[in-house]
Amino acid sequence: MDRKDIDNLLDKIEQFRAEKLQDVEELRVKLLGKKGEITRLFEEFRSVAPEMKREFGKVLNELKTKAAEKIESLRESFEDILDTDTKTDFTKPGDAFELGTRHPISLVREEILDIFGRFGFAVAEGPEIEDDWHVFSALNFPPEHPARDMQDTFFINPAGDDPILLRTHTSSVQVRTMERQKPPIRVVCPGRVFRNEAISARAHCIFHQVEGLYIDEGVSFADLKQAILLFVQEMFGPQTQIRMRPSYFPFTEPSTEVDISCNICGGKGCNICKGTGWLEIMGAGMVDPNVLEASGIDSTKYTGFAFGMGIERIAMLKWMVNDLRHYFENDARFLKEFRSVL
Ligand code: PHE
Numbered sequence: 032m033d034r035k036d037i038d039n040l041l042d043k044i045e046q047f048r049a050e051k052l053q054d055v056e057e058l059r060v061k062l063l064g065k066k067g068e069i070t071r072l073f074e075e076f077r078s079v080a081p082e083m084k085r086e087f088g089k090v091l092n093e094l095k096t097k098a099a100e101k102i103e104s105l106r107e108s109f110e111d112i113l114d115t116d117t118k119t120d121f122t123k124p125g126d127a128f129e130l131g132t133r134h135p136i137s138l139v140r141e142e143i144l145d146i147f148g149r150f151g152f153a154v155a156e157g158p159e160i161e162d163d164w165h166v167f168s169a170l171n172f173p174p175e176h177p178a179r180d181m182q183d184t185f186f187i188n189p190a191g192d193d194p195i196l197l198r199t200h201t202s203s204v205q206v207r208t209m210e211r212q213k214p215p216i217r218v219v220c221p222g223r224v225f226r227n228e229a230i231s232a233r234a235h236c237i238f239h240q241v242e243g244l245y246i247d248e249g250v251s252f253a254d255l256k257q258a259i260l261l262f263v264q265e266m267f268g269p270q271t272q273i274r275m276r277p278s279y280f281p282f283t284e285p286s287t288e289v290d291i292s293c294n295i296c297g298g299k300g301c302n303i304c305k306g307t308g309w310l311e312i313m314g315a316g317m318v319d320p321n322v323l324e325a326s327g328i329d330s331t332k333y334t335g336f337a338f339g340m341g342i343e344r345i346a347m348l349k350w351m352v353n354d355l356r357h358y359f360e361n362d363a364r365f366l367k368e369f370r371s372v373l
Contacts, residue, residue, distance in 0.1 A: 032075050032083075037090055040068060044094075044101050052109040055102055062098045069095055132370045136239055136358055139346040140221050143241045146265045147219045150258060152243060155218040157204035159225070160187060163194045165203040170282040171321045185225050185236075197225035200339060202282060205244040209326035214333045215247040221342070232354040239342035244318070246328065246335030252285070252317055255336035259289055259315065266345065267294045274309055283316025283337055294348065303351065310348055313340035 044062070049055045062069045072091055079087050133141075144154055157165075167179055178184065178199065188195040204220035221241045228234045245254070256275070263271045272292040280286045290311050293304035300306040315338035320330035343358050352358075357365050 049105045055105040059102050135369050152217045152219045155208045155220050157207045161198040161203045165206045166198050169206045169325045172281045201240045201242045217245050219243045242339035244337045250334045263291050282322045284319045286316035289313045
C-alpha cells in the first residue's frame with residue numbers, strides 16, 4: 032500500500048465536479064462500490080505490516096469519511112434543485128391584494144348626493160379658497176357680522192375690499208351657481224369647509240358639508256319641509272320624524288334649525304339625544320330676497336329654499352361614532368370598520 036495513492040485519491044475526490052445526479056452515483060460506485068477504489072484499499076489494508084496498521088488505518092478511515100461527505104453534499108445540492116422545482120405549484124392561487132375601504136365621510140357624502148339626485152338636484156362644486164363676496168357679502172352678512180371675525184374665519188389676505196379666505200360654508204357655491212345660472216336651480220354643494228375652532232371630540236377646524244338650493248317660481252316653505260322629510264326618511268329610515276325650530280341666518284328668512292327624532296332610542300330619550308328624543312341635523316330656510324337680488328335673480332318672480340348640513344354630524348348619528356377626530360386621523364382600525372358598508 033502506497034501513501035501516494037491515497038493522497039492522489041483524496042485530491043481527485045476534492046476536485047470532483049458533478050454535472051448531474053447520475054455523476055454522483057457513478058462516483059459512489061467508483062469509490063465505495065464492491066469493486067470501488069476505496070473498497071479495494073481496505074482489502075489491501077489486511078496485508079499491511081502490523082507496525083504500519085495504525086498509520087494506514089487512520090488515513091484510510093479519513094479517506095472514506097471524506098468520500099462519503101463529498102458524495103452526500105453533492106447529492107444534497109442536486110436535491111435542493113429538484114425540491115424547488117417540485118415545490119413550485121403553478122395551480123396555487125395568487126396572493127390576494129388587500130382591498131381598501133371607502134372613507135366613511137365619502138360614503139355618507141355619496142349617499143346624501145344620491146338621495147337628492149333622485150329628487151332632481153344636480154351637484155355643484157366650487158373653490159375652497161374664496162373671496163369675501165361669495166362667502167359673506169353676497170349672502171347678506173352685514174360688514175360687522177361676527178362670522179367675519181378673525182376668530183372664526185381663516186383669512187389668507189384680510190386686507191382690501193374683498194378679502195381672500197378659506198370658505199366657512201359651501202353656501203359660496205350656491206352664490207356662484209346663482210350668478211351663473213337662471214332659475215329653475217336645483218343643486219347640492221358638497222365640500223370641505225374651514226372654521227377657526229379648537230379641535231375636540233365635537234368640533235374641528237376642517238369639516239365637510241352638503242348644502243342645497245332650490246329656486247323657482249312659487250317655491251314655498253312647505254316644499255322645504257317635504258324635501259327635508261323625504262331626505263331624512265331615506266337616510267335614517269321611514270319611521271324618522273322631523274321638527275323645525277325657529278333660527279336665524281343672514282341669508283334665509285324665515286330660518287330654521289331641523290331636528291330628527293332620535294334614531295337610537297326612537298324618541299324616548301337616551302344619552303345620545305340627551306334625553307330630548309331629538310337630534311339636530313341641519314340649518315335651513317327660505318332664501319332671503321336680498322340674496323337673490325345680489326346674484327341678479329328677480330326676487331319678485333322667484334322664491335327658493337336652502338339648507339346646509341355637516342357630513343360628519345350625519346355620519347356620527349348614522350354610525351354612533353362619538354368622537355369627530357376619528358374621521359380625520361385615518362387610523363386603519365377605524366376605517367376598516369366600514370368594509371361591510373362598501
Ligand atoms: N350655511 C349654513 C352653515 O354653514 C347652513 C345653512 C345653509 C343654513 C342654508 C340655512 C340655509 O351653517
